[in-house]
Amino acid sequence: MKLIYLGCLSKRLYESTCKNAVKLIQFLDEDFKIMEDAPCCGSLAYHITSDEIMKEHIDFVNDWFKTNNVTDLVTICAGCYTYFIRYYREFAGSDFNVNVQHVLQFIAEPANLEKLNLNYSGTPFKINYHDACHLRNSSIPIIDEPRTILNSIDNIEFVEMDFNKTKSLCCGAGGGVYSAFKENSDYSAKAILDNMKRGKALLTACPFCFTALTKVRDENNIKKPIIKFEDFLIKLLEGVDPLV
Amino acid sequence: MSDKGKELYGHVKERIDVLHEPGTLESNFGLFWKFASSIKTRQHDMKYIYDDSSREFVEKNRDRFIAMKDEFLHNMDYYVEKCIKVMRETNNMTVHYAKSNEEAQEIFMKEIGDTEVIYKSKSNEAKDIGILDTLRENNITVKETDLGDVLVELFEYKLPSFGVGPGAHFTKEEIVAKIKEKQGVELEPTASAIVEYYRDNYRKELLNDVKVSLTSANVISAEDGTIVLGENEGNISLLTRATEKHIVLCGITKIVPTILDAILVAKLQTRINNVSFNYISLISGPSATADVQGEKVLGMYGAKEVVVILVDDWRTKALKENLLYKEFLKCIGCRTCNYICTASRAFGNIYASKYGLGADGIIRAYIHDGIEAAVKDGLFLCTGCENCRHWCPVSVNIAEITKALKKEATEAGLCPPPLKAYQEKILREKNPFR
Numbered sequence: 001m002k003l004i005y006l007g008c009l010s011k012r013l014y015e016s017t018c019k020n021a022v023k024l025i026q027f028l029d030e031d032f033k034i035m036e037d038a039p040c041c042g043s044l045a046y047h048i049t050s051d052e053i054m055k056e057h058i059d060f061v062n063d064w065f066k067t068n069n070v071t072d073l074v075t076i077c078a079g080c081y082t083y084f085i086r087y088y089r090e091f092a093g094s095d096f097n098v099n100v101q102h103v104l105q106f107i108a109e110p111a112n113l114e115k116l117n118l119n120y121s122g123t124p125f126k127i128n129y130h131d132a133c134h135l136r137n138s139s140i141p142i143i144d145e146p147r148t149i150l151n152s153i154d155n156i157e158f159v160e161m162d163f164n165k166t167k168s169l170c171c172g173a174g175g176g177v178y179s180a181f182k183e184n185s186d187y188s189a190k191a192i193l194d195n196m197k198r199g200k201a202l203l204t205a206c207p208f209c210f211t212a213l214t215k216v217r218d219e220n221n222i223k224k225p226i227i228k229f230e231d232f233l234i235k236l237l238e239g240v241d242p243l244v
Numbered sequence: 245m246s247d248k249g250k251e252l253y254g255h256v257k258e259r260i261d262v263l264h265e266p267g268t269l270e271s272n273f274g275l276f277w278k279f280a281s282s283i284k285t286r287q288h289d290m291k292y293i294y295d296d297s298s299r300e301f302v303e304k305n306r307d308r309f310i311a312m313k314d315e316f317l318h319n320m321d322y323y324v325e326k327c328i329k330v331m332r333e334t335n336n337m338t339v340h341y342a343k344s345n346e347e348a349q350e351i352f353m354k355e356i357g358d359t360e361v362i363y364k365s366k367s368n369e370a371k372d373i374g375i376l377d378t379l380r381e382n383n384i385t386v387k388e389t390d391l392g393d394v395l396v397e398l399f400e401y402k403l404p405s406f407g408v409g410p411g412a413h414f415t416k417e418e419i420v421a422k423i424k425e426k427q428g429v430e431l432e433p434t435a436s437a438i439v440e441y442y443r444d445n446y447r448k449e450l451l452n453d454v455k456v457s458l459t460s461a462n463v464i465s466a467e468d469g470t471i472v473l474g475e476n477e478g479n480i481s482l483l484t485r486a487t488e489k490h491i492v493l494c495g496i497t498k499i500v501p502t503i504l505d506a507i508l509v510a511k512l513q514t515r516i517n518n519v520s521f522n523y524i525s526l527i528s529g530p531s532a533t534a535d536v537q538g539e540k541v542l543g544m545y546g547a548k549e550v551v552v553i554l555v556d557d558w559r560t561k562a563l564k565e566n567l568l569y570k571e572f573l574k575c576i577g578c579r580t581c582n583y584i585c586t587a588s589r590a591f592g593n594i595y596a597s598k599y600g601l602g603a604d605g606i607i608r609a610y611i612h613d614g615i616e617a618a619v620k621d622g623l624f625l626c627t628g629c630e631n632c633r634h635w636c637p638v639s640v641n642i643a644e645i646t647k648a649l650k651k652e653a654t655e656a657g658l659c660p661p662p663l664k665a666y667q668e669k670i671l672r673e674k675n676p677f678r
Contacts, residue, residue: 040670040674040675042670045666048651048659137629163285170586170627170629175626175628176667177624177627179662181625181660187278
């Protein structure tokens with residue numbers, strides 16, 4: 001089975017983003033399905049859980065994949081992606097037999113990009129993309145993919161932030177820190193917003209970054225839109241203003 | 245839920261409140277630090293100082309930095325022994341190998357004899373080895389010489405501060421007011437007037453009165469037993485020359501295999517910290533002359549005696565027992581991880597221990613004082629963003645160390661309750677938000 005793995009945070013807070021991601025993925029491959037009872041990958045617990053207990057959790061999730069015959073998985077959450085790629089193989093070894101892709105990676109495949117045929121004929125604008133730690137830190141980093149996607153669209157000029165790729169700034173919300181010390185992202189997410197100079201909007205592919213960035217943007221009365229990557233692409237496909 | 249975990253969480257939260265209260269010591273430092281660390285990070289590309297950029301310098305030499313540290317760690321006993329041998333036999337230095345910090349402190353006290361005043365340069369190693377507390381307990385006066393530390397002393401500032409410019413968060417107005425209050429001297433509130441004041445008054449003392457001086461080493465070459473010390477102000481030049489006895493106190497991991505390695509490390513430290521190291525001293529023994537009929541006499545104009553105390557303490561144990569902070573032995577003390585750290589930038593000297601700012605300070609707190617101390621000093625403020633790993637010129641995986649510490653802390657019941665609640669829901673319900 002081919003599974004769309006939404007991730008706990010997106011499922012709870014960002015229903016419309018989830019719908020958009022599902023639309024994109026199913027447009028490219030209609031065999032992909034959602035399953036409501038998919039268990040949490042465990043990413044939030046990793047930093048504070050012993051290897052033995054983590055292995056138990058990973059085995060549980062892996063067994064669920066096996067029971068449901070999951071062969072391919074596209075995740076829309078940056079945290080789930082890095083966790084599956086970095087740690088499931090480490091803990092479960094060859095027993096973990098799922099082909100995992102992040103939605104940006106899936107979209108950036110040449111055949112898929114061609115099928116999507118992204119285009120924009122409105123007023124040209126510049127846009128920034130924030131490299132989430134979860135995507136750039138993975139053992140298979142997602143760094144080129146968002147750039148490939150953005151650079152393929154006419155009239156949209158992708159511009160790099162000062163700190164980008166493996167040297168991007170952190171939003172301050174990772175590692176579960178947002179639950180205990182929100183104060184971290186008050187400064188760190190603001191630093192990212194200060195870092196975008198020329199872009200009309202900021203794209204992110206991580207729901208944790210999105211949460212921290214939008215909160216800090218609203219608190220600081222910043223007008224530039226912060227947009228989840230999937231939402232941005234759907235707007236392009238539907239021919240509506242992608243910056244609203 | 246452990247009470248201790250709650251208590252420590254409350255403690256860190258309280259300190260964050262103080263950080264956000266305008267006008268507090270923590271808040272003033274925090275504001276300064278945000279500014280300083282972002283400048284430092286941006287200036288990793290110091291194209292206006294050097295033809296190439298610092299980032300390029302780091303990348304160009306990264307393999308060599310990694311190779312030299314690996315070579316040293318694979319043969320640590322050999323290089324330490326070699327270094328001590330050449331220091332003793334060729335360089336006329338007195339060398340002590342201290343197995344523990346306590347032993348180093350004892351040796352130091354013996355070496356200073358009845359000296360009552362010690363002049364020192366800036367040294368993170370002194371904090372790690374705990375020598376300053378020992379000196380205070382023994383009623384020895386410790387006089388700082390780096391202007392930043394002199395200012396920290398003037399203000400009796402007890403919180404962890406910025407390694408490169410320890411007093412840089414005090415304003416000019418605050419400094420002249422403090423000088424007036426303590427010394428009765430009125431100065432213009434300008435940097436040059438403050439510098440002039442110390443040059444006129446303190447320099448004479450440093451030239452004439454120093455009997456025993458204490459420095460660390462930026463790096464030491466095992467091949468020829470040379471101690472490398474970099475500085476801008478000239479205080480280290482005075483302390484290592486205009487003294488009777490120069491004591492070098494540092495950990496054994498300051499040693500690198502060759503003199504060229506050592507110079508490269510010193511240059512790296514200058515590049516990262518955006519200080520020019522106007523002077524780099526290569527000290528290979530006490531001052532000497534053989535001008536009277538070829539007979540070698542020690543102590544011409546410079547130091548009569550150079551004493552080196554190389555401290556092991558946690559280092560060999562970390563290596564041989566494969567302890568979770570083993571990677572930390574590769575650290576060359578350039579502070580990159582500190583400048584780029586998400587938690588450090590957001591929390592200034594709240595995310596710090598008495599050993600220094602940032603993850604470096606937290607790890608040392610763990611090594612010397614245990615996991616509870618590390619949590620109290622803000623271990624859980626780290627987001628695990630791994631900027632430290634990506635920017636480190638020696639590719640030290642500090643992020644893995646902090647992750648391991650968080651796991652240990654959680655097992656000891658010291659995890660912040662909100663985070664612990666997520667973990668329990670994930671493991672029990674398979675969903676953190678259910």
